[in-house]
Amino acid sequence: MSSENVLLEELNYTKVYEILTQRDLYQGIHSLKDLPKPYTLEYVQEGAKLLVQCMRENQKILIVGDYDADGVCASAIMLRFFEAIKYPHVKLVIPNRFADGYGVSAALLEKHAQDASLVVSVDNGITAFCAGEFCKAHQIHFIITDHHTPTQALPDADVIIDPKIPSCQFMQKDICGAMVAWYFCAGIKQELQVNVDMKAFLGYLAMASIGDVMPLCSINYTIVKKGIAWIQSADAPFAQVIRSKIKTINAENLAFRLIPLLNCAGRVDDASLALKFLCADTLESAQEIYLQLESLNIKRKQIQVSLLESAQENIIITEHFVLSYGEGWHSGVLGIVAAQLADIHQKSSFVLSLENDILKGSARSYGGLNLIESIKLVGEYLLAYGGHSGALGLSLHRHNIESFIQALQKNLIFTQTSPLEILGLMPFAQINRDLLCMIESFEPFGEGNPKPIFLTRELCIAAIKPLGKEKKHYRYILQDRQSNICHNGIEFFVSQAREIGRIYDVTYEISRDDYTKGIMLKIIEMNEKAI
Structure with a gap:
């Protein structure tokens, strides 16, 4: 994003x-009272009735979660709800990623569902066909909640409760798995006519929505805003x-400092x-586990x-995507x-691991490539796949890799993306605490609500x-040549040396310093001026 020759409006408080x-x-x-009712999410009522029927007969229920932040938060909601x-x-x-693989599977159910009357994912x-066959063969009820x-x-x-099913008319399609689980629990609450504070799960919903990069508007915006406020004040040990550990609790800090640990x-x-x-259940336990998560993150x-x-070293580069496997x-x-490869090559990326002649791995989108819609068109070359427009998992036989690459190049579907936009020209004299x-009042910022x-x-x-062990980050005092007003700025992962006295056009976000609580300009780009 270059700021050269860009015609922009000069801004002030009112215009921003x-x-x-x-x-x-x-x-x-605008508030939790405005949220759609539980049964407006298609098949929540049917799922709630089936589960409550099992409860009234004191039958055993097996819940199968997922191993990412969204899946773990969804699992926490289910556990806490049934405790309530x-x-x-x-x-x-x-499921253990290495021993069990992804999601609810026949092999997983063989180990854990033998005495269950109901399985809930x-x-x-949403692609658990073998699990469905297993449950039918063993006369086990099966409820899928997914997004x-x-x-x-x-x-x-x-x-099957999933807002992405075409027949579902829920007001927001792009909600996280934890949100679907929360709505299902709300439906169970309604069916049982019991008193459960559903606001107690707001922190989980905020973390899950941020972790799965849900668009921050409508339901998601209000839930994440309320959830962050909950984390800021709740007595729950994990929230404490x-x-x-995080001085300023906002979506950005949770995304970069907490979600990787989960x-x-x-x-x-x-x-x-x-x-x-x-x-x-205790602060001591939460503190101890947090330290273990930090150690695992270093290993990661x-x-x-x-x-x-x-x-x-093993990369295959095509016009619109790269692929690497080993x-x-x-x-x-x-x-x-x-x-990382997507960012480096500025193309969508596939990274696969080879074991027993099977390639299995992940893909990430770049530049508007809709991964899930593209992959659907070449599904004949795959053993399995699933995910979103921006990220998915897939597996295929090794001997199909060349055919898959060739077919995918001919069947790419792109969706329109919004470029990173500069809001306008900001005079240094206009930057103040007000x-x-x-700007902070419009948080949470993220997907669908970018920081200005x-x-x-x-x-x-x-x-x-210079900052950091490797001196890759820099803190500056930036001075406006016209007004002589100064503000602090910070730039991360600087690729070229900066020098005192040099003049730059600077693109930035206006942020709050976590330590001084003062104004800090988070620099996105610096273009040197020959003056």
């Missing part, structure tokens, strides 16, 4: 407020630990550790660095490495301070 207000983030959902209604005959299993199941895009065929299940357990060990953190980063190098690559970091607080980006021309670097 007007522009952000036009985003219409609430879309009619005091139903003891519930068992929850999160959360954040997975992933279905294929043309659906698994054999008693009830988060507050002690994800890393399932990536390199077992997701049950993240679930234990979210459901810890080390594995990731090594695998990225291998992926770069034998025995660590399956827990394939998605992260795919995202402007910062007004500003441009100020001809700023002089008055001071430089």
